[in-house]
Amino acid sequence: MKRKRVTLEQVARAAGVSRATVSLVVRKSPLVAEATREKVECVMADMDYVRDLGAARMRSNLSRTVGVIVPNLVNSFFTEFLAGVETVMGEEDRVVLLANSQDDSARQDTILQRFRGHGVDGVILCPAAGTAEDLPRRMREWELPLVQSLREISAGSSDYAGADYIEGTRLAVRHLVDQGHRRIAFLSDKTATSARSERLAGFNAALIETHAENAGTVETELTWCGAMQTARDVLALPAAPTAILCFNDILAAGLMSGLRQNGVEPGVDLAVMGLDDLPLAQLTHPALSSIAMMPDQIGMAAARQLARRLAQPDAEISRTIITPRIVIRSSTGC
Amino acid sequence: MKRKRVTLEQVARAAGVSRATVSLVVRKSPLVAEATREKVECVMADMDYVRDLGAARMRSNLSRTVGVIVPNLVNSFFTEFLAGVETVMGEEDRVVLLANSQDDSARQDTILQRFRGHGVDGVILCPAAGTAEDLPRRMREWELPLVQSLREISAGSSDYAGADYIEGTRLAVRHLVDQGHRRIAFLSDKTATSARSERLAGFNAALIETHAENAGTVETELTWCGAMQTARDVLALPAAPTAILCFNDILAAGLMSGLRQNGVEPGVDLAVMGLDDLPLAQLTHPALSSIAMMPDQIGMAAARQLARRLAQPDAEISRTIITPRIVIRSSTGC
């Protein structure tokens, strides 16, 4: 009934060599004579042979498969990151198993078990909020190579690729101060992640450096809608900020809409600055000043770090930190 | 050196039963006695047993793995689609292998071979521009179940999930005509896909129905930047359109920026309408009227269709067509 897949054995028989030789050809081993290789490759093409990587992994323990877990597939920060990872993995003839943790650490655990079952060679993880501190250690016990990215649980416990959020936030604050602002507020995300705490830390550090005033922080859901609704909270801040820095561009865009609804013109009455420089920053009105974190670059870096780790399991732990760039548009009154 | 993974055999020994029994427990077979099941499950938890799905597939030929190929990971139309697919697959305890064809059919072929090698149970494909007509047939030969989605090669040759682009475009044209526009132009993508031809067909059909005038079509790269630069071409159309419908919201957003650079106020001097209702449609200035195609719904539908196909390989070919909804904002002068 069901036609079976072509096997090494069959190719071997057709080419008049042994299974082992064909296996060597498949793996491009230099051990096999040029003439034999050509003959075998020819037969393989003829018979439409496809190597069964599942069976291969069973024996050799490398699956050419990596797992990637992101907390969100709607935010383009993560999809650009994902695109970067996929590009590099594709070049290396690896396949990406994708999963969305929805920022839920229990779900993330389930996914990791699933990945383990599928025998991934390694995992690139953007840890969900609330991820247990000892996850990197546990994964080491499982002998499952890990690269953390964009966010980090228990710093230094695994390879990591990210952007210098602290420096990025500092660039943003400096820009606002240069524009003459002295009372600056922060519109923050609610979820507790390293990305959030670094951005807040950068904000506070930069305020001290520039002797500007912290006009307070407002928290909101990480959605366009949520930010829109907090516009009135921002306007109600007792310190009456003249500029507001947002956790990311999505919040900034939502905030700007909300401000306008309240009769406040962003970029004129109140400066608004985003972080991440998502594509949407070009589209808002006024166009949003932001800090480019280059998530696609981070994704590529993470993929390369994992590749390195797989090649050299005992290499020392590495960190790649992308230096952000400021992108000035009109929402900060230029 | 390397600690091996816990195997069925070891669990069996520890629990004092046979390998076969443990296998039955793992697969939740009703054949095993309640007492035995509990004992074995307990031991499995203790030993941190993880089933090796690679080995399982080898024998049983189901890998709980599906491949998904999209042409682009930056356009949120595709990432929302992907999110929909991933959600449903996750619920069914399946894993998604993700790849980006970059709208290159040769790359797409490579990816399919790679997926084949990994033994995916089936594939959800948004075919790249230039995909060979006979791909669905070839995949049937490979016994690789296929669901096409968002775009379609050789209609009716496989399951399909998509939106009614023709009806969507018609809704858009009707709206413009209702607003009093009689000369309407179309800003089109260049890549030859079914999505493009359906949208164009819907445009032309609706013009005929409403006795409005086709003010010409302009082609551009499918990027924000490309569309911005074609603003002058649009303005140079001899028929002097009063409204322009765009292949998607990205083009519409770019066009609006370009128009304003040329001193034309979108939504006032010239109505602009998008398609897809991406999140960015809310952010542009003026906010963009568009047609919601609900790609996340399509993704979920595609995933369910594939699941059905895997359960019943000989079921008749099915199509799921989502009915689009119009979303009126201010870019069409309301």
Next chain:
DNA sequence: GCAGCTATTTAGAACGTTCCAAATCATCAC
């Protein structure tokens, strides 16, 4: 106490690959 059930369990052979150690082949120096 035994035949005839049904409910459970099991040994052993796959599945398609890679690894290992050994076998074969060709070449060359003597």
Next chain:
DNA sequence: GTGATGATTTGGAACGTTCTAAATAGCTGC
């Protein structure tokens, strides 16, 4: 020729599951 050397090739044993068919256990009715 012969032995040694290096270059290719190869048979069989893994890898961790599931499948098949058959074995065993636990009942029932007589």
